[in-house]
Amino acid sequence: METSQNTDNGPAGSVWRTTGAPLLAVALSVAILAGMGAAVPPAEKVPADARAAVERVVADYVGLYTRSTLDQWKTLFHDSLVVAYPMKEGGIRTRGLEEFFKMQKDRFETGRDMSERLENVRIDHGRRMARVSADFVFVDEGRQNPGKLGLHLVESQDGWKITAIVFSYDKS
Numbered sequence: 001m002e003t004s005q006n007t008d009n010g011p012a013g014s015v016w017r018t019t020g021a022p023l024l025a026v027a028l029s030v031a032i033l034a035g036m037g038a039a040v041p042p043a044e045k046v047p048a049d050a051r052a053a054v055e056r057v058v059a060d061y062v063g064l065y066t067r068s069t070l071d072q073w074k075t076l077f078h079d080s081l082v083v084a085y086p087m088k089e090g091g092i093r094t095r096g097l098e099e100f101f102k103m104q105k106d107r108f109e110t111g112r113d114m115s116e117r118l119e120n121v122r123i124d125h126g127r128r129m130a131r132v133s134a135d136f137v138f139v140d141e142g143r144q145n146p147g148k149l150g151l152h153l154v155e156s157q158d159g160w161k162i163t164a165i166v167f168s169y170d171k172s
Contacts, residue, residue: 008060046125054123054130054153057160063153067108074101078154078161078170086166100165115139128155136167146170 011016064073074097081097095103107114118134132151147169151158153160 006089011043036052050128050130050155051123053155053160054125054132057153057162058118058121058123058132058151061162062118063114065104065114070101070105070108075163077101078156078163081163081165083165083167113139113141129153138169 019100021140060073060076064070064076066073077097080098081100083091083095083100091167115137116136118136121134122132124131131150132153134149134151135146136149137146139145147167148165151162152164152167154163155161
């Protein structure tokens with residue numbers, strides 16, 4: 001593809017013109033999209049025990065998030081966990097398991113009354129992996145802070161482990 005500048009085309013000022021075979025590009029796109037749909041098994045084909053195991057991890061992610069069960073909560077995560085979230089300044093902050101866990105533990109050690117609940121939970125299964133998306137409400141000393149949450153889980157010989165967390169609060 002090549003571009004040409006045209007000042008009458010809005011802020012970008014670019015017009016895309018194809019120089020190749022547009023039908024081939026469309027055919028390849030359709031083939032790729034069709035193949036992507038076939039790569040993920042329909043929800044009804046996920047074994048019931050796998051579905052139940054993932055649902056249990058999601059329930060424990062919220063249920064074990066207390067001062068007295070925080071060490072047990074940590075076992076839900078794989079050692080290579082990555083936690084990512086957008087920062088107010090526009091960057092992205094990431095943490096590994098130990099740094100993330102220490103922050104949680106330090107906050108609970110202050111005696112703060114904290115909890116989290118999930119709403120509108122959706123679980124999408126793949127082959128020995130699952131993606132969870134949900135609305136969350138983090139409650140800190142009675143103040144409710146809503147946001148969006150994504151979890152990725154992978155099944156290993158040790159069971160299902162959370163390998164990634166991505167979240168953002170609705171308001172900064």
